[in-house]
Amino acid sequence: MSLLELKNISKIYGDLHALDNVSLNIEKGEWIAIMGPSGSGKSTMMNIIGCLDRPSTGEVIFDGKDISKESRRRLTELHRDKIGLVFQQFHLINYLNAVENVMVAQYYHSMPDEKEALAALERVGLKDRAKHLPSQLSGGEQQRVCIARALINSPELILADEPTGNLDEANENIVLGIFRQLHKEGTSLIVVTHDPEVGEEAQRIVRLDHGKITSDRKNEGFKG
Amino acid sequence: MFLRMVCGTFYRQWKKMLMIALTVALGASIATAMLNVMLGVGDKINEELKTYGSNITVVPQSESVISKLYELDEDVRYDYLKEESVNELLTIFWANNIVDFAPETDTTVTLDGNEVRLIGSWFNHHLEFIKKGTTYQRDTGLVNLRSWWDIKSGKWLDEQELNGTDYCMVGETLANEKKLSAGDTIRVKGEHGTKELEIVGIFESGDDEDKCIFTTVTAVQELTDTSGLIKKIEVSAITSPDDELAVKAAKNPSLLTGDEYDLWYCTAYVSSICFQIQEAVPEAAASAVRQIADSEGKILEKTELLMSLITLMSLIGATLGISNLVTSGVMERSQELALLKAVGAKNGQITRLVLTETILTAVVGAVAGYFMGYAFAQIIGQTVFNSSIEMNGMVAFIVAVLIVLVTLVGSIPAIRLVLRLRPSEVLHGGH
Numbered sequence: 001m002s003l004l005e006l007k008n009i010s011k012i013y014g015d016l017h018a019l020d021n022v023s024l025n026i027e028k029g030e031w032i033a034i035m036g037p038s039g040s041g042k043s044t045m046m047n048i049i050g051c052l053d054r055p056s057t058g059e060v061i062f063d064g065k066d067i068s069k070e071s072r073r074r075l076t077e078l079h080r081d082k083i084g085l086v087f088q089q090f091h092l093i094n095y096l097n098a099v100e101n102v103m104v105a106q107y108y109h110s111m112p113d114e115k116e117a118l119a120a121l122e123r124v125g126l127k128d129r130a131k132h133l134p135s136q137l138s139g140g141e142q143q144r145v146c147i148a149r150a151l152i153n154s155p156e157l158i159l160a161d162e163p164t165g166n167l168d169e170a171n172e173n174i175v176l177g178i179f180r181q182l183h184k185e186g187t188s189l190i191v192v193t194h195d196p197e198v199g200e201e202a203q204r205i206v207r208l209d210h211g212k213i214t215s216d217r218k219n220e221g222f223k224g
Numbered sequence: 225m226f227l228r229m230v231c232g233t234f235y236r237q238w239k240k241m242l243m244i245a246l247t248v249a250l251g252a253s254i255a256t257a258m259l260n261v262m263l264g265v266g267d268k269i270n271e272e273l274k275t276y277g278s279n280i281t282v283v284p285q286s287e288s289v290i291s292k293l294y295e296l297d298e299d300v301r302y303d304y305l306k307e308e309s310v311n312e313l314l315t316i317f318w319a320n321n322i323v324d325f326a327p328e329t330d331t332t333v334t335l336d337g338n339e340v341r342l343i344g345s346w347f348n349h350h351l352e353f354i355k356k357g358t359t360y361q362r363d364t365g366l367v368n369l370r371s372w373w374d375i376k377s378g379k380w381l382d383e384q385e386l387n388g389t390d391y392c393m394v395g396e397t398l399a400n401e402k403k404l405s406a407g408d409t410i411r412v413k414g415e416h417g418t419k420e421l422e423i424v425g426i427f428e429s430g431d432d433e434d435k436c437i438f439t440t441v442t443a444v445q446e447l448t449d450t451s452g453l454i455k456k457i458e459v460s461a462i463t464s465p466d467d468e469l470a471v472k473a474a475k476n477p478s479l480l481t482g483d484e485y486d487l488w489y490c491t492a493y494v495s496s497i498c499f500q501i502q503e504a505v506p507e508a509a510a511s512a513v514r515q516i517a518d519s520e521g522k523i524l525e526k527t528e529l530l531m532s533l534i535t536l537m538s539l540i541g542a543t544l545g546i547s548n549l550v551t552s553g554v555m556e557r558s559q560e561l562a563l564l565k566a567v568g569a570k571n572g573q574i575t576r577l578v579l580t581e582t583i584l585t586a587v588v589g590a591v592a593g594y595f596m597g598y599a600f601a602q603i604i605g606q607t608v609f610n611s612s613i614e615m616n617g618m619v620a621f622i623v624a625v626l627i628v629l630v631t632l633v634g635s636i637p638a639i640r641l642v643l644r645l646r647p648s649e650v651l652h653g654g655h
Contacts (some may be wrong), residue, residue, distance in 0.1 A: 038364040047648035050648075052646070053646070077571075079566075080568025085651075089651075098233060100225070100228060103225055104225065104229075105567040107226070108564065109568050138597075149567065153568075
């Protein structure tokens with residue numbers, strides 16, 4: 001069953017075609033890695049999938065509905081309700097502690113609930129670090145807080161932009177372990193990465209270059 | 225969570241918030257000081273100008289009318305008013321704007337073989353009378369109307385303290401010429417008799433009055449056999465600056481429409497006060513000492529304009545300062561604000577967050593500025609007018625409204641920046 005479908009998407013900045021007539025279908029519960037070199041259009045595709053931006057041309061079908069012409073306000077509501085974002089730079093608010101950073105996403109979604117936020121932190125193994133400020137957490141821990149924040153509103157899709165880009169190997173494994181667990185629980189995952197090892201964890205690997213999809217294959221080595 | 229985020233901003237950007245508070249405090253203090261001085265300056269300037277004498281004189285309307293009115297003999301050639309007509313000044317609509325007044329009558333007397341002008345007036349007269357069941361009272365006289373007199377020796381003639389009426393004050397030029405000093409007694413010969421007057425004080429006025437003798441009204445009336453009559457009344461009144469309506473009314477009040485007449489009558493124009501004095505004392509003609517009345521109006525108008533401009537400039541300055549500070553604050557926090565958008569915050573919610581932080585800071589600054597402004601107003605009051613400036617409750621309200629407006633207008637560029645902020649550009653670094 002299709003969760004998201006990109007139909008002939010292009011994103012044009014002046015003379016630059018950041019995405020050039022791209023089509024992609026993502027099934028519910030699927031784990032996809034989007035790979036490619038810098039400037040290949042990965043982040044642009046992530047912004048469009050994450051409802052943070054609109055394509056210049058083409059259609060974006062989310063849950064059976066074309067959202068490519070929706071207003072920014074509607075797109076905000078959509079990514080707030082359906083999508084959890086994980087960033088390479090974590091983007092935690094530095095004056096809020098770990099649990100408060102998770103609760104921020106609750107506050108703008110519905111109502112802050114500390115118990116739920118603590119449960120989300122427990123899920124990523126950080127319940128005992130709930131009252132620590134980001135400056136008191138390691139990079140891996142900050143990324144796990146970021147994942148807990150992405151999970152707090154039970155999104156249909158987790159969209160991760162280079163989630164292990166700033167992590168050492170041990171923390172990378174922890175984060176990938178969390179992704180595996182989420183996938184098992186049925187959450188759809190799209191991971192934008194240029195790291196082949198991270199890409200090989202996904203069920204399906206899509207390669208982008210110069211704004212076009214150059215390959216789209218199932219990962220035979222996927223451990224499920 | 226909202227409060228936690230607001231507090232977080234105060235904690236993290238305290239230097240910037242302090243600068244915003246100081247900017248607002250400066251603007252609020254100048255606005256408070258200027259508005260307080262401006263609202264009080266009318267009275268202060270009028271008080272100041274009143275020290276330079278009367279601005280209205282009341283004289284008999286015409287000789288023939290007066291002769292008929294007082295049933296004087298045909299050969300009496302003087303113009304007089306009844307002394308008791310002075311009372312009527314306290315019964316007119318603008319009585320409270322009349323700050324001082326004094327009757328005046330004069331004659332030429334002989335002192336040591338020389339002719340000298342003897343002027344009778346009130347010095348610190350206590351006037352009290354009952355009319356239609358209402359008691360009117362006022363202490364008034366030359367002590368206030370000639371406040372610039374420099375008493376060279378002796379003291380002011382104190383009508384309420386001295387017994388009798390045969391006392392006088394002598395101008396310095398005359399005193400030097402006749403070698404007179406306070407405590408001496410002089411003998412003056414008038415048309416209808418001779419009087420011995422004790423000199424209470426020697427004064428310097430800086431004009432022709434230095435060659436005159438000032439005594440009580442009664443003393444002059446006795447020397448001229450004009451009991452109960454005076455020649456004119458000097459009036460010092462607080463007036464509003466003349467405008468087109470006042471000019472039109474001054475030409476002929478009967479040309480005004482009903483509404484114009486009511487407005488003119490109920491405004492303290494010098495012409496409407498004169499008109500009302502004439503209504504109360506029909507045999508008198510009241511006229512403005514135009515030079516002083518005009519000066520008061522112009523000085524008041526220009527001072528208010530200057531203060532308005534200073535207030536406006538300070539508020540514009542505060543607006544620009546707030547604009548720069550809030551905008552740079554938002555730019556510094558662009559990642560944080562973009563993240564809030566990325567987790568679902570709407571533009572309105574982020575705008576509310578930024579405005580709450582800014583307005584809370586502005587409130588702190590405004591309160592501090594209000595009290596600083598109070599202090600500035602007192603400094604201005606003491607330095608310029610030698611008196612304190614009363615705090616006007618309306619000023620607090622006006623300053624509060626102005627500061628809210630300044631803060632909101634100053635925040636507009638920052639809010640536009642917030643609205644233009646795209647998480648896709650800030651969080652991922654573009655395409």
